Amino acid sequence: MVRAATLADAPAVRLLINEVDLVDTGDAGYSVEEVEGDLRRTADLARDSWLAFDGDRLVAYAVLWPASTGVRFDVDHYVLRDAVPAGIHLLDLLTARAAELPGGADLHLALTPDSVLAVHALPARGWRNVRRHHVLTRVVSVGADLPPVLPDDVRIRVAVSPADQEVAYRLVQETFDGHFGFEPTGYDEWRKRMDADHRDWSLTWIASRNGVDTGVLVGHNDREATGWVQNLGTVAAARGSGIATLLLRTAFAEFAQRGRRAVGLGVDTENVNNALRFYTGLGFDLQFAADTWRLVVAA
Template structure:
């Protein structure tokens, strides 16, 4: 459930007792109402991306998701300022689900190596303190910190190793071009179509208002069931799920699809009275591009085990491609586990997706009691 108050420690000085910096350096929390602060964080994040993968994609909205007052029930931030008041490092934590805390770690590329390492050490110390705080509030003996790096970012990888993190997974960040002419008709209508006993449709909305709550629960239930045996799966409540996805700058209700069985329903697949059983779901978002057409992105796609092998995943992917073509978008992106046991990476490659860059997941389990 979404807490009424943050589970994090809001004062960084309660965690960081001694600072290893030159005189005049300090730690602080960012003021999201100050345009200069947001602009500097945006600059640091984009420089981090350019160094790690060769180009920057972060928008101002991506920064505001982390630091704005709206998100601070489930997020907390810290910054390091030099003796001239310039922000040189930024850490962000996200209370994602019980037992799983996401962590972002950004240090200026303009600092000398010794100063950059000191900033890194302070951010890690703060993140571990936050892990203990949120874990204690959730009543856990141990709290996982889940963070990431670009595969080719040697500085970040070495810092993570020295801080006691272990690399646990590799992810392919894939993209697929969209043929705006031919692929508009890839499916009869991306809003709703049917094939081989499976109906693919947008979640119901009346008069452009919020979606039908039953459909939203169906999407959540399908994804929870589809990923229960997947790597690092943590149960996420319906309220946490909706709150988090609606924070995404690219969130659009008209990018949420369900796949329902309307014929040949196998044993063990049930549905609420008056509804067809939902067996697949896809949540898409918009990736805005200031220098060209926007792209679509597959944030989540899942199929329940009992319905696999019936073309549900392929049908959902064809739907989001046709929708992108209809909207004039020239590509569709997604992320896949490089060691996926479901064969998802083979399906994506077969349907035209290619890897643009690679990221890695790093974990550290922090005992809640000191």
């Protein structure tokens, strides 16, 4: 049986995601709250999400997320290894749905290299492997990760006020412009994608130098044992000045205080700013690789 997902399905989806992730990545830290956030940012949950059941057992899950104000959509897809036909069926359903959208859709799907879909289904259906990312993690602890001592001209504040949340938005749009996979969005759409009304904004920091906002770190604490850095960016004029390091060390200390054992993030292996070298220099280690697959669907 196949049907759309609802928020009430979040616990079952979480179990499925963690079962798949444990095999594909060695980690199983997805929380119910994170699944609920994923479902809330779907444009039309009744038409853009799918659950496949074998009897009462959930075996596959897929969802479409608008990634821009245009035709770019991100896809999330999980299927158990003994239910590949169900996963392929959901893949075909979401492709058919994409063809119903005005202007079609530019679909992006991230999977580990040995994912069952990557091996069995995507190439035969016209999907192309266009990029590789690495997921990195760094162990944190209260004793080892203290808040950084800031230079006299640097201030770091949390983005708890509506005005600072808009500042964070502008900094993300500016600092990620031109990066692979990044699509500019309007503020209201960005807030929906960020699940802003349910987000802990005390884990988003803005750095300023001499009163000028120069960097942002957007984090969240929805995983079971790992804090997550969703975005980290500095304006071009401030790159190489230590702002990103100060933001990260601020995040390390806060996540450690909240009982997280590690901090994770994703990095484009072809990042022109040598981001991979920067993160490994701060103690991050490779956890797993993920490939971005792309399919352009005509209306």
